[in-house]
Amino acid sequence: MKRILFVLVTGAFLAAATAPSWAxxxxxxxxxxxxxxxxxxxxxxxxxxFSDYEAEIRFDPERLDQSxxxxxxxxxxxxxxxxxxxxxxxxxxxxxxxxxxxMRFQSAKITHKGGKNxxxxxxxxxxxxxxxxxxxxxxxxxxxxxxxxxxxVAGFDTEFTLDxxxxxxxxxxxxxxGVVGKEVDVTISVEATNGG
Amino acid sequence: xxxxxxLQKIMVAALAVLAAAGIAGAAAIxxxxxxxxxxxxxxxxxxxxxxxxxxGLVALVLMVYQVLLVSRFSFLEKQVxxxxxxxxxxxxxxxxxxxxxxxxxxxxxxxxxxxxPLERRYWPEFLxxxxxxxxxxxxxxxxxxxxxxxxxxxxxxxxRIGTPLVTGLAFVHAFYVSETFGFRIPGTGLFLAAAVVLAxxxxxYIRRLYSRQFKRRx
Numbered sequence: 001m002k003r004i005l006f007v008l009v010t011g012a013f014l015a016a017a018t019a020p021s022w023a024x025x026x027x028x029x030x031x032x033x034x035x036x037x038x039x040x041x042x043x044x045x046x047x048x049x050f051s052d053y054e055a056e057i058r059f060d061p062e063r064l065d066q067s068x069x070x071x072x073x074x075x076x077x078x079x080x081x082x083x084x085x086x087x088x089x090x091x092x093x094x095x096x097x098x099x100x101x102x103m104r105f106q107s108a109k110i111t112h113k114g115g116k117n118x119x120x121x122x123x124x125x126x127x128x129x130x131x132x133x134x135x136x137x138x139x140x141x142x143x144x145x146x147x148x149x150x151x152x153v154a155g156f157d158t159e160f161t162l163d164x165x166x167x168x169x170x171x172x173x174x175x176x177x178g179v180v181g182k183e184v185d186v187t188i189s190v191e192a193t194n195g196g
Numbered sequence: 197x198x199x200x201x202x203l204q205k206i207m208v209a210a211l212a213v214l215a216a217a218g219i220a221g222a223a224a225i226x227x228x229x230x231x232x233x234x235x236x237x238x239x240x241x242x243x244x245x246x247x248x249x250x251x252g253l254v255a256l257v258l259m260v261y262q263v264l265l266v267s268r269f270s271f272l273e274k275q276v277x278x279x280x281x282x283x284x285x286x287x288x289x290x291x292x293x294x295x296x297x298x299x300x301x302x303x304x305x306x307x308x309x310x311x312x313p314l315e316r317r318y319w320p321e322f323l324x325x326x327x328x329x330x331x332x333x334x335x336x337x338x339x340x341x342x343x344x345x346x347x348x349x350x351x352x353x354x355x356r357i358g359t360p361l362v363t364g365l366a367f368v369h370a371f372y373v374s375e376t377f378g379f380r381i382p383g384t385g386l387f388l389a390a391a392v393v394l395a396x397x398x399x400x401y402i403r404r405l406y407s408r409q410f411k412r413r414x
Contacts, residue, residue, distance in 0.1 A: 076313055083317050084233045091310045093236070098310065174236070 023060035023067040026154055026192035028053075033190045035073055039164070040181035048086075052077035057192050059154065061112070061139060069107040069120055071188075076101060094169050100127045105135075116140060126167040135160050145193065156190040204271040211272075215261055221385065222253035229379040241306040248302025249374070255295035255331075256370055259363045260389050262288050263396045268403065286339070293335040300328055320372035327366055334358050360397055367393070 035050045052074040059067045075095040078086050090097040107122035116138045124133045140155035165172050165182045174180040226234070226249035237245050265272075265285045272281060304311070312318040334355065337344060341351050367390050370377065377383040 083312070083315075083321075087307060087310055087312055088233070088236055092308045096308075098308075173238075179236075 023058040023063045024152075024194050026057040026059060026194050028055045028057065029153075029191040029193055033192075034188070036187040036189075038185045038187075039183070042179060046080055046085075048078055048080035048089075050075070050077050051079060055190065055192075057154075057156075057190070059110075059139070059156075059192075064110045064112060064118075067107075067110050069105065069110075069122070071105045073103050074101060075103060093171075094164075096127065103127075105133075124162070124167075126162075126169065129167045131166065133160075150195055152194045154192045154194070156188075156192070158188045159185065161185050204275050207271055208275045211264075218257045218260070218389075219254055222257040223250040225253055225376060225382045225385075226250050229376050229382050231374045231376045233374070237306055244302045245306035248299055248306065249376070251295045251302060252299035252370065255292045255299060256366050257389065258288050258292045258295070259366055260393050262292070262359070263363065263393050263400075267396050267400055289335045289338060293332045296328055296331045300324065320369055323365060323369045324373060327362055327369060330358070330362050331366075334362065363393060 035053050036047065037049075038045045038047045040046075050073045054072050056068070056070040059069075061067075076090060076097045078089050078095070080086055080089070089095055092099075103124070103126040105122055105124045107120045109121040111119045111121070113119055113136070118137050118139055120135050120137060122133065122135070123130050125131075135158055137156055137158035140157065142152050142154045145151040145153045162184045163182055164170055164184050165175065169184075170180065170182075172182070175182045226246040231249075234242060234245055262285060265281050265288065276284075312321045337346065337351065338355060341348075367386065371386060377386050
């Protein structure tokens with residue numbers, strides 16, 4: 001019995017010692033993060049946000065091979081400030097939120113481009129379409145939280161452009177009419193915490 | 197000189213013409229004063245949205261007429277008869293119910309039945325949802341009162357509270373749910389209709405108050 005126990009305990013220690021040390025997992029601070037977009041309407045730009053999203057963030061600038069981003073946005077939470085327009089955007093004319101409730105980005109690789117600049121390569125899935133994308137982002141660094149010294153805070157910012165028609169968000173009817181642009185500028189600003 | 201009898205007939209005819217014009221005017225609003233939501237609809241979806249809005253507006257106008265029909269105007273009772281006024285009120289209630297049910301089905305149909313999320317900003321839409329249940333509820337209880345074994349007095353008391361309430365809420369819903377009433381003509385029309393309802397209700401309540409006092413004195 002003692003021998004079995006010894007083998008089990010030793011095995012557990014060895015397993016722990018040889019296991020890969022994963023990059024830190026960060027929790028999204030929803031109060032200080034935003035998923036924003038802008039799209040042209042004839043001449044002006046209509047801005048909106050998605051308020052319901054979640055992210056699995058594993059990030060360590062020293063262990064990029066073990067770092068990853070998995071971002072899921074619930075399209076139903078779209079808000080451009082006009083209720084009827086938002087419901088139209090949820091309809092089959094655009095997002096078809098009932099059939100495709102989420103859009104998702106899953107990273108495959110993160111590359112350091114120098115300084116605070118990185119590029120995350122991964123798959124963006126929106127409606128039926130999955131597209132490989134390189135998304136540049138800025139990693140602002142890690143700092144102890146001014147409110148809780150045991151907690152670390154990390155900051156990320158990204159801006160990129162999506163062709164909504166490539167993802168089937170709209171048939172192109174409104175684009176052909178010169179009403180709604182096809183290029184959507186996406187801005188994501190994330191504050192994430194660890195520990196505490 | 198025009199006799200009183202002829203004058204009353206002219207008044208009833210004028211009221212009938214006005215009523216028809218009111219219905220036609222309400223039904224025409226979504227076609228002549230397009231809200232922005234209509235800009236983005238084409239073909240069947242546009243037709244559904246326009247006719248769905250028209251159904252709601254006609255129901256609102258009919259609700260105004262319901263108040264007129266129960267206002268106990270003596271010239272109406274003499275010329276049309278109380279029995280016919282009652283039949284019109286009952287028929288009107290059934291027609292309102294049909295239109296009130298049709299209204300959201302057509303409007304949501306135009307949007308592929310995408311439901312509004314539970315957010316505070318959609319309160320006019322949710323007020324509409326309440327009315328979709330409340331108005332047919334009131335109509336059903338009125339039509340099947342005897343089958344439901346509801347005594348006349350409690351039903352009457354509830355009907356006298358419920359119907360002005362849903363009429364008022366229907367005006368609030370119509371005004372806030374769409375930007376249509378930001379246009380001068382439909383906006384003025386809506387306020388005039390609301391003023392007519394308020395005046396008629398005030399007249400009804402004042403008459404009831406006087407008749408109660410008169411009964412007490414006797």
